[in-house]
Amino acid sequence: xxxxxxxxxxxxxxxxxxxxxxxxxxxxxxxxxxxxxxxxxxxxxxxxxxxxxxxxxxxxxxxxxxxxxxxxxxxxxxxxxxxxxxxxxxxxxxxxxxxxxxxxxxxxxxxxxxxxxxxxxxxxxxxxxxxxxxxxxxxxxxxxxxxxxxxxxxxxxxxxxxxxxxxxxxxxxxxxxxxxxxxxxxxxxxxxxxxxxxxxxxxxxxxxxxxxxxxxxxxxxxxxxxxxxxxxxxxxxxxxxxxxxxxxxxxxxxxxxxxxxxxxxxxxxxxxxxxxxxxxxxxxxxxxxxxxxxxxxxxxx
Amino acid sequence: xxxxxxxxxxxxxxxxxxxxxxxxxxxxxxxxxxxxxxxxxxxxxxxxxxxxxxxxxxxxxxxxxxxxxxxxxxxxxxxxxxxxxxxxxxxxxxxxxxxxxxxxxxxxxxxxxxxxxxxxxxxxxxxxxxxxxxxxxxxxxxxxxxxxxxxxxxxxxxxxxxxxxxxxxxxxxxxxxxxxxxxxxxxxxxxxxxxxxxxxxxxxxxxxxxxxxxxxxxxxxxxxxxxxxxxxxxxxxxxxxxxxxxxxxxxxxxxxxxxxxxxxxxxxxxxxxxxxxxxxxxxxxxxxxxxxxxxxxxxxxxxxxxxxxxxxxxxxxxxx
Numbered sequence: 156x157x158x159x160x161x162x163x164x165x166x167x168x169x170x171x172x173x174x175x176x177x178x179x180x181x182x183x184x185x186x187x188x189x190x191x192x193x194x195x196x197x198x199x200x201x202x203x204x205x206x207x208x209x210x211x212x213x214x215x216x217x218x219x220x221x222x223x224x225x226x227x228x229x230x231x232x233x234x235x236x237x238x239x240x241x242x243x244x245x246x247x248x249x250x251x252x253x254x255x256x257x258x259x260x261x262x263x264x265x266x267x268x269x270x271x272x273x274x275x276x277x278x279x280x281x282x283x284x285x286x287x288x289x290x291x292x293x294x295x296x297x298x299x300x301x302x303x304x305x306x307x308x309x310x311x312x313x314x315x316x317x318x319x320x321x322x323x324x325x326x327x328x329x330x331x332x333x334x335x336x337x338x339x340x341x342x343x344x345x346x347x348x349x350x351x352x353x354x355x356x357x358x359x360x361x362x363x364x365x366x367x368x369x370x371x372x373x374x375x376x377x378x379x380x381x382x383x384x385x386x387x388x389x390x391x392x393x394x395x396x397x398x399x400x401x402x403x404x405x406x407x408x409x410x411x412x413x414x415x416x417x418x419x420x421x422x423x424x425x426x427x428x429x430x431x432x433x434x435x436x437x438x439x440x441x442x443x444x445x446x447x448x449x450x451x452x453x454x455x456x
Numbered sequence: 457x458x459x460x461x462x463x464x465x466x467x468x469x470x471x472x473x474x475x476x477x478x479x480x481x482x483x484x485x486x487x488x489x490x491x492x493x494x495x496x497x498x499x500x501x502x503x504x505x506x507x508x509x510x511x512x513x514x515x516x517x518x519x520x521x522x523x524x525x526x527x528x529x530x531x532x533x534x535x536x537x538x539x540x541x542x543x544x545x546x547x548x549x550x551x552x553x554x555x556x557x558x559x560x561x562x563x564x565x566x567x568x569x570x571x572x573x574x575x576x577x578x579x580x581x582x583x584x585x586x587x588x589x590x591x592x593x594x595x596x597x598x599x600x601x602x603x604x605x606x607x608x609x610x611x612x613x614x615x616x617x618x619x620x621x622x623x624x625x626x627x628x629x630x631x632x633x634x635x636x637x638x639x640x641x642x643x644x645x646x647x648x649x650x651x652x653x654x655x656x657x658x659x660x661x662x663x664x665x666x667x668x669x670x671x672x673x674x675x676x677x678x679x680x681x682x683x684x685x686x687x688x689x690x691x692x693x694x695x696x697x698x699x700x701x702x703x704x705x706x707x708x709x710x711x712x713x714x715x716x717x718x719x720x721x722x723x724x725x726x727x728x729x730x731x732x733x734x735x736x737x738x739x740x741x742x743x744x745x746x747x748x749x750x751x752x753x754x755x756x757x758x759x760x761x762x763x764x765x766x767x768x769x770x771x772x773x774x775x776x
């Protein structure tokens with residue numbers, strides 16, 4: 156059992172590092188809190204790469220995403236490092252310009268879903284009477300397959316970015332609410348919550364001053380994880396044709412690729428957009444895991 | 457409240473939710489189905505009226521609701537007539553395709569969980585080893601890769617470039633006897649592998665989370681101090697206890713699994729329910745989408761209840 160002992164030792168060292176982090180200030184605090192973990196480092200690196208691509212990329216590409224930049228269906232060449240599509244659009248340029256719509260939808264949906272899920276989770280965890288109603292509705296959302304529901308919404312209404320964000324929020328708030336609720340339920344059992352009650356604090360004050368600060372960190376971890384999920388889900392919707400094909404985004408590139416060239420062997424058409432989605436999703440997932448690991452009270456003490 | 461009772465009540469709530477969602481959501485849209493069908497083309501007003509009569513859309517809402525409930529609760533359930541495959545009924549389309557979807561889903565579930573179990577067992581035996589770290593990183597990567605992209609990758613490598621497996625479909629036309637079975641198997645390989653890899657990713661992370669927890673427990677410490685073999689501790693104590701959370705979480709991720717199945721069928725042109733849904737998106741085939749949302753949700757509910765039953769049989773503590 157040498158190794159078990161070794162891992163325990165490592166965990167001790169980790170918790171010491173976290174305690175040290177509480178005393179540090181400025182960048183040192185930031186570093187040991189958010190970057191001292193390998194998966195956090197890799198995750199932040201990936202996200203910074205993508206951000207760099209979104210912000211600086213447009214100044215480096217020679218072609219507009221909707222310009223006929225060269226020969227159609229051309230495999231990667233020096234002029235077009237990721238080839239061209241069936242109309243001769245430069246795929247590198249499409250991927251760079253398509254990042255913004257893909258990311259903004261994912262971020263907005265994750266933010267909305269986390270906020271809503273957080274409110275539902277806190278209320279459901281704190282008030283015993285609400286607990287059952289809210290857990291039943293959470294279970295309902297978790298049991299309805301997301302993709303068919305979003306497709307139904309997508310073919311009924313006119314597809315806009317707001318509709319997609321709303322639909323993603325509808326299916327994604329539930330896991331966040333569940334995680335927050337179980338956390339609140341365990342925080343509620345802590346003695347100082349009883350102390351606050353006996354000292355006559357109102358319910359709202361206890362929620363704001365005692366519960367929310369304690370579970371806010373898990374909401375943050377969930378937000379980052381949900382960004383990863385919602386970017387992939389939004390792209391999947393566009394990929395199957397629920398989306399606006401006029402706007403260049405990673406999903407719409409893949410949609411056209413599947414329609415017009417992929418089955419004929421145009422692999423370069425799907426390589427870059429798919430890779431971009433994977434990098435974003437992996438980056439946010441790694442950051443989310445590291446948040447969870449660093450903030451989970453069970454792992455910290 | 458009793459665990460099973462509570463889960464049954466929750467399942468009924470989900471069922472009622474999807475039942476009403478299916479009816480009211482399409483009716484929230486501006487215009488009814490007949491007008492949407494006719495939009496953009498020069499259809500005379502009388503034809504629209506006829507269509508409305510045909511679909512019963514001229515009746516008051518509560519009559520429509522009653523007719524809708526009557527259709528769903530008859531046997532076989534009536535989801536209406538498909539627009540895209542007119543005059544085929546949605547129920548008949550499902551009957552033809554459901555078996556193929558189940559073939560993919562069940563075989564990939566078995567393969568994926570078996571792989572995850574083996575990986576979790578070997579990383580529990582050699583804690584902190586290279587294999588554990590590798591399996592961990594690979595699982596995180598798998599979970600973040602869009603499944604339609606990995607499906608396209610496999611398709612490109614094995615069907616387009618190497619030409620080992622067929623490009624699309626479920627079976628070759630005209631194959632008979634042993635050749636028929638072989639053809640089905642060959643067509644299923646790529647979709648099943650794609651799904652199984654993704655199931656492996658999520659269930660390995662789950663299993664590892666619960667083995668980590670079990671390793672810290674007192675009963676493992678007790679087993680260690682009694683001098684039991686590492687292998688015995690891993691299989692008898694750690695993994696056996698880690699299977700419970702896996703079952704309970706897998707019955708929840710059945711819904712996300714169904715979504716992934718749809719995408720995989722879309723990429724591989726595999727004629728199951730998912731492929732039907734993708735066609736329906738292009739044709740604006742409401743009845744098929746509504747019917748499949750209902751059918752797939754019921755499938756997830758039933759799967760979840762079976763999972764709960766297994767869970768209670770495995771863990772008697774839940775009974776009380």
